[in-house]
Amino acid sequence: AARGAQAGGRRGWAATELARAFLVPVVVKRRLVKLVVNFLFYFRTDEAEPVGALLLEHCRVTQEEPSGFSISFLEDPERKYHFECCSEEQCQEWMAALRRASYEFMRRSLVFYRNEIQKVTGKDPLEQFGISEEARFQLSGLKA
Numbered sequence: 001a002a003r004g005a006q007a008g009g010r011r012g013w014a015a016t017e018l019a020r021a022f023l024v025p026v027v028v029k030r031r032l033v034k035l036v037v038n039f040l041f042y043f044r045t046d047e048a049e050p051v052g053a054l055l056l057e058h059c060r061v062t063q064e065e066p067s068g069f070s071i072s073f074l075e076d077p078e079r080k081y082h083f084e085c086c087s088e089e090q091c092q093e094w095m096a097a098l099r100r101a102s103y104e105f106m107r108r109s110l111v112f113y114r115n116e117i118q119k120v121t122g123k124d125p126l127e128q129f130g131i132s133e134e135a136r137f138q139l140s141g142l143k144a
Contacts, residue, residue, distance in 0.1 A: 033083075038101045040071075054081065056101045067091045071098065 032043040038057060041050040058074045066088040072080040085091040099105065117125045
């Protein structure tokens with residue numbers, strides 16, 4: 001059963017599996033998962049410390065079945081994690097939260113809202129904090 005959103009991130013149970021290409025058999029394990037900013041931590045059901053974490057950058061979240069989805073990574077498409085949720089609704093909530101978790105998504109949102117506020121007020125809302133250079137919100141020479 002999912003535990004829902006909680007302070008410090010989103011938590012829930014997930015049946016996860018990791019499959020690499022077609023050479024390795026699929027391993028399915030029940031894990032407690034916790035989303036904190038752009039990291040998805042996973043725990044054994046009886047331990048407080050995480051077993052590991054996935055950095056949710058340059059990844060793709062794909063619905064696999066009504067109550068299941070997968071996370072794959074662009075730099076290593078064979079590395080794929082499958083998650084099974086208790087319901088289709090819970091699956092949709094997790095997928096949406098995971099897609100919003102990347103730094104790039106947050107950066108784009110910040111730039112969008114910054115520009116919208118500037119259109120309405122005529123002022124850069126971040127200037128008062130000493131953040132007025134557009135370059136601070138760019139990655140790898142990409143323009144906002």
